[in-house]
Amino acid sequence: MNSAQKVLAIETSCDETALAIVEVELSAEQITAHELDSELFSQIDIHKEFGGVFPAVAKREHAKHAPLLLEKLLKTHSAEASSDTTPETWQQIETILEREPGMYEQIKRILSTYAKPDIDLIAVTQGPGLEPALWVGINLARALSLHWNIPLVGTNHMKGHIFSVLLNQQEMQFPALAFLISGGHTELVEMHSTSEFTVIGQTKDDAIGESYDKVARMIGLEYPGGPKIAQLAQSARESGIGSGPISLPRPMLHTPDFDFSFSGLKTAALYKIREFEHLDDQTQMHIAHEFEEAVTDVVVAKAKRALESHPYKTLIVSGGVIANAYLRSRLEQLASKYGIPLLLPKIADSTDNAQMIAVAGAIAAQQNAPHINPDLKAEGSLAY
Ligand code: KG4
Ligand code: ZN
Secondary structure: OOEEEEEEEOOOOEEEEEEEEEEEEOOOOOOEEEEEEEEEEHHHHHHHHHOOOHHHHHHHHHHHHHHHHHHHHHHHHEEEEEOOOOHHHHHHHHHOOOOOOOOHHHHHHHHEOOOOOOOOEEEEEEEOHHHHHHHHHHHHHHHHHHHHHHOEEEEHHHHHHHHHHHHHHOOOOOEEEEEEOOOOOOEEEEEEEEEEEEEEEEOOOHHHHHHHHHHHHHHOOOOOOHHHHHHHHHHHHHHHOOOOOOOOOOOOOOOOOOOOOHHHHHHHHHHHHHHHOOOHHHHHHHHHHHHHHHHHHHHHHHHHHHHOOOOOOOEEEEEEHHOOHHHHHHHHHHHHOOOOEOOOOHHHHHHOOOOOHHHHHHHHHOOOOEEOOOOOOOOOOOOO
């Protein structure tokens, strides 16, 4: 079967409000995806004050920004609306949006101004994620699906990260090993097709991104600290100062499994930091460097163990932490040593976005015929 479809996708699982229109072509041999347009509002500046993401604040910001991003997309992708919506349909939409204050009025105005864009499917992140935040995207998607009479598919956020590599025009060969490293997840997933996922290992406590963010906070860096630690570590590497006197453990480096634990590393970093009355710039760089080396050593060792355990044909690594340049280069070395194609998302597609949800949505829709689904529900702990 060969079919191209245009997917409007909505992502609101955490602290990015994102919408995109992506054309996805699914054939028996391969999947190609072309972004047609995308809009993203990052709530990071708002959450910085709290040092992390507060679900109620995230929900409020999604409800405020999702309609505005939708309007931006519709401005370029749809003609003027003809006003043929029945009072019953508006009533249904009002009921769908009743939990998001102000959103119904916004959406009614937008849908009365712009016609249905040229899309075949709506995809929305159903989980995993923060439920109050997920609901905003889901309710918007339900309203649009109903109003435009377009099928709606609930999409798994983690599958979205896995399929984000397809936005980079790369081909997946199975069995594939997908390594997910984000703010909420650290897991190794074996894939036998685009619909068969088995988690073979995961973190017992903190996710990698979470540990980056926590250690960053300990040395006085703002949320999200991942990119800031990476910057400091890079300066330490380039200037040759490295880790200096700091050494940290590599938890579970040699355990005969595919599991992880990062809370011990975080605590070890905390004890080191406490040894200093004042953290000067150089010490901050040493800590960031050593922490990044420790995390990277564990990631590479576990990926190596997994590659040795099974004849995988593709290694996929995705999730926000793969924006990290040093980790990318270490994984590239590993993949070339094993002669296995390494599929990474573009840096810009590494952190949360709606393009990846469009691709995962199109794949999910091919497997389960989607429909106008007014009953779609958020699932904070959605599994594969
Ligand atoms: O995938 P993502 O955007 O959101 C979740 O689904 O969790 O991942 C966000 C995580 C944050 O913890 C952030 O600090 C981390 O990815 N991150 C990085 C880098 N860029 C983002 N960690 C290390 N190095 C980076 N360059
Ligand atoms: Zn994510």
